Amino acid sequence: MKLSKKSEYGLRALLELALVHGKTTLQRRDIADRQHIPVEFLEQILLTLKRAGLVSSRRGVNGGYDLIKQPNEITLGQVIRILDGPLAPISCVSKTAYQKCNDCPYTNKPRCPVQQVMGKVRDAIAGVLDHYSLADFAAGHPKG
Amino acid sequence: MKLSKKSEYGLRALLELALVHGKTTLQRRDIADRQHIPVEFLEQILLTLKRAGLVSSRRGVNGGYDLIKQPNEITLGQVIRILDGPLAPISCVSKTAYQKCNDCPYTNKPRCPVQQVMGKVRDAIAGVLDHYSLADFAAGHPKG
């Protein structure tokens, strides 16, 4: 049940961008320094977030990164799904990336116990992360 | 945020043992067949669970495994912690295996945003798994 460094770094990077959003942009070096992230690894992460439509970038002197949306329009759940994949502990209970479990002895039967519990776990995790925006994150608490 | 096969198999194995607890014991082959688990891998898992004091075993002809405690005295949280380690997404919010995050720019400061959110996620996960016993698991729903 672990969060990868990739996602953690991604969240920290977006946090910095959220803090300066509307005022200025940040270069990868700025972000890396402020959050103690290896620059080259951060690059990859920012690129992934760019392809996913969360940040924009400008090259050259005075270039840098910026959020595309408002901080309250991006949830932590979205970010982690982009960087780490589905929130669900097992794919047969994922709502965004469902996959049938093939070897499970309960396939096609009404109720698999593992599926039941893990469904609840998934909901619990998503209940936190999908209701926590970058704005909440920067403020240090949800909804406000 | 993934559950390992090890933990999943462990849960499935304990489920089978819970179902027959008090009536009979099961051999690794029985469990492996019923739950489609590679028998050698299952062996390791059962051994770990034995060392952790959850199951007992008897060797030789007519040997097998049995739960030591009652199914309602074992929670899924315990099992997963034994097989996969702490439930917390990052170790600085674990209650059973806390470790200070060393590279975090917020160390020793009052509030790290990542820590705040992940603490809530940890509580959400533990809230499900630590209140779900093997008996609930076998019944297909909690507190039953």
Place this chain on the structure above:
DNA sequence: ATAATCTAGAGTTAGTTTATCAACAATAGT
């Protein structure tokens, strides 16, 4: 004895994580 079974740990294979590097492309200021 012997056959079934558990015990223990080393070895294997494949994939993931966490980077690092180098070459390239775009931009701003001169």
Place this chain on the structure above:
DNA sequence: ACTATTGTTGATAAACTAACTCTAGATTAT
């Protein structure tokens, strides 16, 4: 146009982990 600065991209790789697999040995019932 030139040059320094910055982002873009893909290749590579060390370290680690997951998920088995194998081998050899110890224990027990019959």
